[in-house]
Amino acid sequence: xxxxxxxxxxxxxxxxxxxxxxxxxxxxxxxxxxxxxxxxxxxxxxxxxxxxxxxxxxxxxxxxxxxxxxxxxxxxxxxxxxxxxxxxxxxxxxxxxxxxxxxxxxxxxxxxxxxxxxxxxxxxxxxxxxxxxxxxxxxxxxxxxxxxxxxxxxxxxxxxxxxxxxxxxxxxxxxxxxxxxxxxxxxxxxxxxxxxxxxxxxxxxxxxxxxxxxxxxxxxxxxxxxxxxxxxxxxxxxxxxxxxxxxxxxxxxxxxxxxxxxxxxxxxxxxxxxxxxxxxxxxxxxxxxxxx
Numbered sequence: 001x002x003x004x005x006x007x008x009x010x011x012x013x014x015x016x017x018x019x020x021x022x023x024x025x026x027x028x029x030x031x032x033x034x035x036x037x038x039x040x041x042x043x044x045x046x047x048x049x050x051x052x053x054x055x056x057x058x059x060x061x062x063x064x065x066x067x068x069x070x071x072x073x074x075x076x077x078x079x080x081x082x083x084x085x086x087x088x089x090x091x092x093x094x095x096x097x098x099x100x101x102x103x104x105x106x107x108x109x110x111x112x113x114x115x116x117x118x119x120x121x122x123x124x125x126x127x128x129x130x131x132x133x134x135x136x137x138x139x140x141x142x143x144x145x146x147x148x149x150x151x152x153x154x155x156x157x158x159x160x161x162x163x164x165x166x167x168x169x170x171x172x173x174x175x176x177x178x179x180x181x182x183x184x185x186x187x188x189x190x191x192x193x194x195x196x197x198x199x200x201x202x203x204x205x206x207x208x209x210x211x212x213x214x215x216x217x218x219x220x221x222x223x224x225x226x227x228x229x230x231x232x233x234x235x236x237x238x239x240x241x242x243x244x245x246x247x248x249x250x251x252x253x254x255x256x257x258x259x260x261x262x263x264x265x266x267x268x269x270x271x272x273x274x275x276x277x278x279x280x281x282x283x284x285x286x287x288x289x290x291x292x
Contacts, residue, residue, distance in 0.1 A: 019166075019192065020047045020199050024131035025138040026123075026155075027055045027103070029095040034102050036140040039175045039287070041103075043136070043168075045110035046202040053103040054130040057092045057120040124158035131165055136289075138168045141281070152282050160277045160290055166196060168289045169281050176200060176287050177261030178207035181241075183251060184227040185213045189266025193291040194227060197264040198236045200289070208238040209258045213246050213269070248273045252283060264289040 025040035037053070044051040062085055100116045107114035119126045131137040139160075142153025152160075152169065160167050168176070182197035184190045194210070201208040210227045214220040224240045231238050241258055243250045251273070255263055263284055270277055270290070281288045 019195055020049045020135045022052065022134050023047075023049045023136045023138060024052045024054060024127075024134035026127045026140070026159075027053050027099045028140055029055075029099060031140055034099075035175065036138060036170050037099075037102060038106055039170055040138045041106040041110055041112065043138075043176055043200060044107075044112045044114075047199050048112075049135070050113040050115070051103070051107060052130070052134065053099065053114065053116045054127060055096050055099050055116075055118050056123045056126040057089075057096075057118065058123050059121050061092075062088055062120075124155045124162075127155070127159055128163055131163065134165050136168060137163055137165050138170065140170045152278050156281070157278050160281070164292060166192075166289060166291045168287060170287045171285060175261075179209050179258060179260045180207060180262045180264060181209045181211055181255050181258055181260035182264040183211045183213060183266070183269050184223060185269050185272065186223055186226065187266055187268040187272070189268035189291055191230060191266075193264050193266040193269070193289075194230050195234065196289060196291050198231060198234055198238075200262060200264065201236075206239075208236065209241050209254075209260055210238050211241050211243055211251060211254050213243045213251070213273075215246070246273060248275050248280060248283070255284065255286065260286070262287045262289065264291060266291045 020043070023040055023044050025036060027037060031037070040051055043049070096118050103114060103116055117130060119130065127137070127139065137159060139156045141156055142151060156169050160169060170176070178201055180197050180201045182193050184194055197208060208231070210224070210231075212220050212223045212227070214223055220242050224242075227240070228238065241254050243254055263286055265280065265288065267277065267290055270280055277290045
């Protein structure tokens with residue numbers, strides 16, 4: 001089932017020289033303060049991209065509601081209440097209405113183009129389908145109470161692993177802040193990561209840091225020159241931070257040392273560091289962009 005609306009074509013600041021023209025954001029009614037939505041709207045405003053919101057009616061919830069013993073529990077109730085498929089569908093429709101209004105309001109404030117879609121199925125699969133024509137897919141991590149950073153939930157893991165698009169995974173409640181740290185090692189995906197990071201940093205040149213991962217000083221100097229040349233062709237300036245080693249811990253240390261609030265990494269660079277995208281995201285306390 002799909003309910004798509006293209007309600008606003010106003011706004012947009014031009015695509016310019018960046019790779020982000022269409023953003024798909026997975027909307028989750030359990031997201032505290034709808035932080036993922038507002039972060040997505042802010043990136044769309046920075047880049048002039050169209051923002052497409054998708055809300056998935058989880059088929060597993062509907063199947064659960066169909067069971068004769070299904071009950072709903074809330075944090076403020078002493079006992080559960082019976083729930084059936086009709087009640088669950090009403091709840092989902094209500095959530096979709098709230099999310100659509102929130103998306104419309106966020107887009108109107110920033111004067112960006114937007115659309116909203118409701119689909120029914122398995123959440124990760126529906127997000128992948130809805131984002132086939134996107135340049136950037138934005139999903140949130142699932143929240144774990146008491147943890148320093150929310151764990152990477154199954155939906156985010158599947159989207160990061162299977163999507164052919166650049167994926168941004170947001171920590172609970174975190175915005176896509178600046179400075180932005182981008183890893184550059186000369187691989188094609190790290191070159192695309194540079195351009196993506198420049199788009200996210202927008203026109204704030206002082207808030208873009210390029211981390212260089214190399215085995216020796218000569219290679220570090222060569223890679224630094226190459227990175228700054230690529231950014232210079234876009235009219236962007238940045239500062240360079242050399243990593244003392246290729247380990248992912250060095251990258252995370254640089255992230256903290258430079259006080260960066262968003263990490264951008266090419267998929268090829270992650271593989272060369274010997275970790276999976278999910279592992280990198282798990283160990284980072286800030287939003288992470290995985291660039292294809």
